Amino acid sequence: MASPKVAVVGAGVIGLSTALCITETCPSCSVAVLSDQFSPNTTSDVAAGMLIPHTYPDTPIHRQKQWFKETFTYLFAISNSAEAPEAGIHLVSGWQVFKSTPKEVLPFWSDIVLGFRAMSEAELLKFPQHQFGQAFTTLKCDCPPYLLWLEKRLKAAGTQMYTRKVADLWELHSEYDIVVNCAGMGAHQLVGDKQLFPVRGQVLKVHAPWVKQFIRDGDGLTYIYPGIHRVTLGGSREKGSWSLSPDAGTTRDIFDRCCSLEPSLQGAQGMEVKVGLRPSRQGVRVQREVLSQGGVELPVIHNYGHGAGGFSVHRGTAVEAAHLVEECISALQGSSSRAKL
Amino acid sequence: MRVAIIGAGVIGLSSALCIHEQFHGLVPSLELEVYADRFTPHTTSDGAAGLWQPYLSDHGNLQETLWNKETFDYLLGHIHSAAAKEMGLFLISGYNLFTEPVPDPSWKNIVLGFRNLTPKELELFPGYSYGWFNTALMLEGRSYLPWLTNRLTQRGVKFFHKKVESFQEVSGDGVDVVLNCSGMRSGDLQPDPQLQPGRGQIIKVLAPWVKHFIVTHNLKSSIYNSPYIIPGSEFTVLGGIYQHGNWSEENSAKDHKSIWDSCCQLLPTLQKAKIVDEWSGLRPARPSVRLERESIRLGNVQAEVIHNYGHGGFGITIHWGCAMAAARLFGNILQEKKQLATPPGARL
Secondary structure, three states: OOOOEEEEEOOOHHHHHHHHHHHHHOOOOEEEEEEOOOOOOOHHHHOOOEOOOOOOOOOOHHHHHHHHHHHHHHHHHHHOOOOHHHHOEEEEEEEEEEOOOOOOOOOOOOOOOEEEEEOOHHHHOOOOOOOEEEEEEEEEEOOOHHHHHHHHHHHHOOOEEEEOOOOOHHHHOOOOOEEEEOOHHHHHHHOOOOOOEEEEEEEEEEEOOOOOOEEEEOOOOOEEEEOOOOEEEEOOOEEOOOOOOOOHHHHHHHHHHHHHHOHHHHHOEEEEEEEEEEEEOOOOEEEEEEEEEOOEEEEEEEEEOOHHHHHHHHHHHHHHHHHHHHHHHHHHHHHHHHHHO | OEEEEEOOOHHHHHHHHHHHHHHOOOOOOOEEEEEEOOOOOOOHHHHOOOEOOOOOOOOOOHHHHHHHHHHHHHHHHOOOOOOHHHHOEEEEEEEEEEOOOOOOOOOOOOOEEEEEOOHHHHOOOOOOOEEEEEEEEEEOHHHHHHHHHHHHHHOOOEEEEOOOOOHHHHOEOOEEEEEEOOHHHHHHHOOOOOOEEEEEEEEEEEOOOOOOEEEEOOOOOOOOOOOEEEEOOOOEEEEOOOEEOOOOOOOOHHHHHHHHHHHHHHOHHHHHOEEEEEEEEEEEEOOOOEEEEEEEEEOOEEEEEEEEEOOOOOHHHHHHHHHHHHHHHHHHHHHHOOOOOOOOOOOO
């Protein structure tokens, strides 16, 4: 197979970063990204892009840690370069505060982020309703800039992008040798994964440039994430809701909760409300599968189900998916050379 | 009783506010007048980035360390107030960088979350092998001075746009107390060879991705003669110039290049930053702050002068502690003049 043709379905952070990894590990591959939505209309565009991992119950912790470490290291290297502003990548420090001391005071990722430590008594005075907190420095990938930067790098590597709704992976078998399924929430329909469910999230994006630090309630429901131009205020977690329409009551509730953590937000301007459906699953599906139909085989690599933690592990899962693509190619080359005998 | 305040920078305005807050209820005839040739946005305080951070060493001057602490605590108490945004006040975290280990500063327990940098953090700053991380405050002069002016105006304080050439000009005719907050130009009112300009130059850029302050230190050189990057609410300030004895308020191309090159080396992402402004100012440097009373005979009149100047590059950092100290001196004067039975706050 001189030039394997790979189709990546999905153009959110997972699809684009996986496509990029494939161009890096398999320079001879011809890669195309197919998606019905591109930035600024993907789920990733709604997210703040903070590197604070979500814990997946069914994925071994060491694997999650490896994914996060790989992602953090990759972005850390870019964050201090001249490319960082265009890529939307920047460091941000802040606090995660808890109303009562959590069972786990040292999360698995505490040694990967920078300067992780418990908050001092003096720092906690700023949060009268909270008893315990953690201070650290992490990275943020602002969207759309990060996705646009990935698209730019993909185009430079010769990747084609097509706006196209793929209703069935088999549609692609005549044009492509390997399909990589990064369809996020779309995998529910595309591959019929009933373990995948939406968790609706609503966020507010406001102009409050004096907010330089993140604040996150340990319950994960309330957070303030300062981006390059806007601050993302969140949020909501509605399991099973497919609605993409902003809800006014939720907006008021989010704003009130965030103002109680950071009163100066009362002076914030220019509010934009956005909704995204976290493509949630008990474990991220990074897996090879060979579909077969009527004697024809279609190798598929799945990379979806990142839920609330897509940005935190995107590069790690992309690298793993790219390895699976390599394995696929070897298998295909093996079988094609056997076919020649 | 009329009080003349000379100078409308952070020191003059905050001293005026502090005195009015404490004494207007006790001295019904109290009238404050602020005289200055420069008002916001043209004062030295307007040019400063506004980061609360004292010098590395207090040189044993515990009084100044205390004033710094009083200022920090006062500002921190306002951080959640409705006024904070208007005041230009917000929390900010960041880095102090060194090429060798140094003792902890006098202010380590004043700021929040003070700690040493980890090896991984130091990877961000090649050439620096040691440093601190802490959370401090920003108080932007361009917002704070108008806020102080509004508070004073609401209280009936009058403002006069004039260059005062002598204490005599404003004293007499019912003005019994003069507050000398004339900063760099105090020498015009009364010669003070200890007061020297510490010239600084800054470049203002648009770099909203920068969320931390970064202050480097060159222990062989003077403070502020090493690059620093301070993100404000609108612009990021790049600096690193301290020229003792240089009175020029003109921007220097040589200093521009030095600031730009050293800051871009410190933070490569700045290469993409758009330059929007440049400014030079004179830090009113003195071995210690002059905060004391002086009785001056001016013709037939005995005028009481409270000096409050010489705050170098830490005016914003120390201002409120000094304002309160000036107010205490004012209280002493009132007591002596039998305007007050006892100073406010004293127990009988």
